[in-house]
Amino acid sequence: MAAxxxxxxxxxxxxxxxxxxxxVGVWSHSGAVGRHADDPVPExxxxxAATEAEVAAALARYARFIAC
Numbered sequence: 001m002a003a004x005x006x007x008x009x010x011x012x013x014x015x016x017x018x019x020x021x022x023x024v025g026v027w028s029h030s031g032a033v034g035r036h037a038d039d040p041v042p043e044x045x046x047x048x049a050a051t052e053a054e055v056a057a058a059l060a061r062y063a064r065f066i067a068c
Contacts, residue, residue: 001045017042017055024049027059029066 004026006013017025025044042055 004043004045017044017050017058019046019050019054022046022049025055029062 001023004014005016005023008014014026014028016023017027024046025042027042042059044050044055
């Protein structure tokens with residue numbers, strides 16, 4: 001899983017999804033000006049570790065935060 005999370009060649013680490021304190025996936029979101037409204041896109045790496053509703057709720061909280 002470390003290869004998916006990073007750091008990549010540019011030294012950046014991808015944002016992670018946690019379930020009960022355990023890394024279960026990553027997500028991506030465009031930080032480009034004018035694209036903050038785009039929904040984050042999850043990539044769950046551990047099947048069954050979190051429900052789709054839990055992942056959606058977490059990413060919705062982030063989307064609300066970044067839109068401020």
